[in-house]
Amino acid sequence: MKKIGILHGQEDTYPQAFVDRVNEKAKKQGLNLMAEPVAVVKVEQGVPLDYAVIIDRISQDIPFYRAMLKNAALCGTSVINNPFWWSADEKFFNNCLAVKLGIPVPKTILLPSFNHPDDTNEKSLRNLKLDWNEMMNVSGFPAYMKPHSGGGWKSVYRLNDLNDFYAKHPETNQLVMLLQEEIVFDDYFRCYCLDRQDVHIMPYEPRNPHHLRYDSQVKAQGDAAKKLLATVKDYVLKLNVALGYDFNTVEFAVKDGIPYAIDFCNPAPDADINSVGQANFDWIVEASADMAIRRAQAQEFGKDNLTWGSYVRGNLGGEAAKPAAKTKVDAPAKAESKAKAEPKAKAETKKK
Ligand SMILES: Nc1ncnc2c1ncn2[C@@H]1O[C@H](COP(=O)(O)OP(=O)(O)O)[C@@H](O)[C@H]1O
Ligand SMILES: [Mg+2]
Secondary structure: OEEEEEEOOOOOOHHHHHHHHHHHHHHHHOOOEEEEEOOOOOOOOOOOOOOOEEEEOOOOOOHHHHHHHHHHHHOOOEEEOOHHHHHHOOHHHHHHHHHHHOOOOOOEEEEOOOOOOOOOOHHHHOOOOOOHHHHHHHHOOOEEEEEOOOOOOOOOEEEOOHHHHHHHHHHHOOOOEEEEEOOOOOEEEEEEEEOOOEEEEEEOOOOOOHHHOOOOOOOOOHHHHHHHHHHHHHHHHHHHHHHOOOEEEEEEEEEOOEEEEEEOOOOOOOOOHHHHOHHHHHHHHHHHHHHHHHHHHHOOOOOOOOOOOOOOOOOOOOHHHOOOOOOEEEOOOOOOOHHHOOOOOOOOOOOO
């Protein structure tokens, strides 16, 4: 019997619901497979884990698991998401890719860390000849400053002006940050995307307290709303086909009818019933159970059962960049781092 495992940390609601749903479906459909939380007994090089599929919800926080999953993938487990790509990916690259795909993103620059990485000094950074005036003019102010590789709203700053930047950048210590144009939005969406084919668009209000953020409606009306949601779906699929994620959330801020991709590097997205609410929870449990079953049925031990994005396959924008034909979409429920000095005096700020 093939086994589907879920590897998770502190989350309580989604993993068990996923396991129960897979097992219910397997029983009802007479499938020769079952699901359980992954039990890690020993990790030895070149030795497979006893799972056809593993849904990884935690290796971003536990490096031991990331290494374990690479070995499991090499030995034939279909690991969701691809642990190699997840290790390589970060938000700045994501934005660069979106530019190449023609998907709107806020104007963004990459900032070297305020403090030197451990065991480096000025000399280590001698190739930096940054033009701070030019850099600050890209995003203008107000701006968002956030880690190039991060999540969970950690170290995300909204900066009013250049003085704010001077005050906050030192707090980021050795983090490499993005400095990004603020999108003052009318609508905001978080969109689950599974298997690069199933999209679930959730209106989201990030300005609400945490427990009320998913308690939101689409603000656009009529044909404008239809067109907007179709565009959002199209962008979600294109991004995930290019990146190669099986399980991801893409966020958009919508300004003047244009959806700007804000955050699309969420390979273990929030699926807690207490934050996403019952309807979204039911969708993700059902769709992820179906995906895991499909993958288990297709999986073959000893083969590569990972998903690779069209970018790493050298086919960005080609055939591989097209979403699968059969897609299912739910309408939504109703200073200079110490390395290189400080920005030169007053950079011009733009009005947004
Ligand atoms: N460029 C931006 N314009 C407007 N709001 C933003 C921008 N960047 C981030 N935000 C706000 O900050 C929140 C957290 O930023 P995000 O990029 O999603 O980081 P994280 O990966 O930590 O969730 C977003 O949900 C959004 O509300
Ligand atoms: Mg986010």
